[in-house]
Amino acid sequence: INSIFVVAPSTTDARLEKVTAHCSGFVYAASLMGVTGARTGISAGAKDLVDRIKKVSDTPVAVGLGVSTREHAKEVASFADGVIVGSAFINALTNADSLDSGIKAVRTLVEQLALGVREGRG
Template identity: 55%
Template sequence: MASKLSSVLAAAKAEDRAALIGYLPAGFPTVDGGIAAVKALIEGGCDVVEVGLPHSDPVLDGAVIQTADDIALRGGVKIKDVIRTVAEVADAHPEAAVLVMTYWNPVERYGVARFAADLAAAGGAGCILPDLPVEESGEWRAAAAEHGLDTVFVVAPSSKDARLAEVTAAGSGFVYAAAVMGVTGTRAAVGSMAEDLVARTRATTELPVCVGLGVSNATQAAEVAGFADGVIVGSAFVQRILDADGEPAALDAVRSLAAELAEGVRKR
């Protein structure tokens, strides 16, 4: 049986378009505000949402997401709040796939089997683990598979072809292709390396290949949708919340950006 994530991505493909994947950290700007914001991503047009587990040392994230993580951590966000965010979003929007994006350390501390069980019970579809080496992922992948969760790994433009094959063989759901070398953040142009990386990754796998890092507007979304199976947007949504004057304005801002990006992926 196809996983929830695979089904959602297949539905987008059946419409001859790329999927739109939105990211926001849990607990930002507050736990309840974060839940409302992730729901707003789906209301605006995201097919898949990534709920970030805020981390004190988010090495792969740029200044914008670091700021949001810091706000969430100062607000006292805990893993139970991340799981609650997944549960409330999945319950309100069964049409979307809800993932958790997390560094490995919090999962290991929480307990690998416990994290997988709690995420699945909340209606989560899987996990993106950007810093977990494939070679050390066996325990997690076994726990995830037991609970029907997908495991998404990240590949980068620096990844050699043999390495791409190892990573894609271990992953499920989709492959997260980082468009540029470096940290997350919006950019004036999406890296030219992204298209080459997608082509090299596709040569190793049947999994959809989705591109993140740098997309912030409909034009860029359409450009990436021209060669990728999914377009991943995070920092641009976080920035809209940081810039907004109050929660209603923040929700309107992320909903409208999601709608603009959803239109973009359909124009490829």
């Protein structure tokens, strides 16, 4: 089992060093301050946070909070080691009329997110 800690854009560089020293697996970089959930875009501060983390740690960095579209995944994949998606899957299921349509919506979302990641890595 890996220790995965969350760091926020407001985390100081000194604190980043302390937190990332205890991470294994990956560092969870919160793309913005706030609660989870789909957003209209990825914060400009997300890339800056990833850059700051990579200066103090060799542990892979995954970005989450607000990732819900192919374009979001593409953007995040262009600068982070991983893309974290949560609420978008819950929304796809809960906004569906039936379990079958919810599963199809999740499958479609996965395909679109994966395409975005591949494009971002391009």
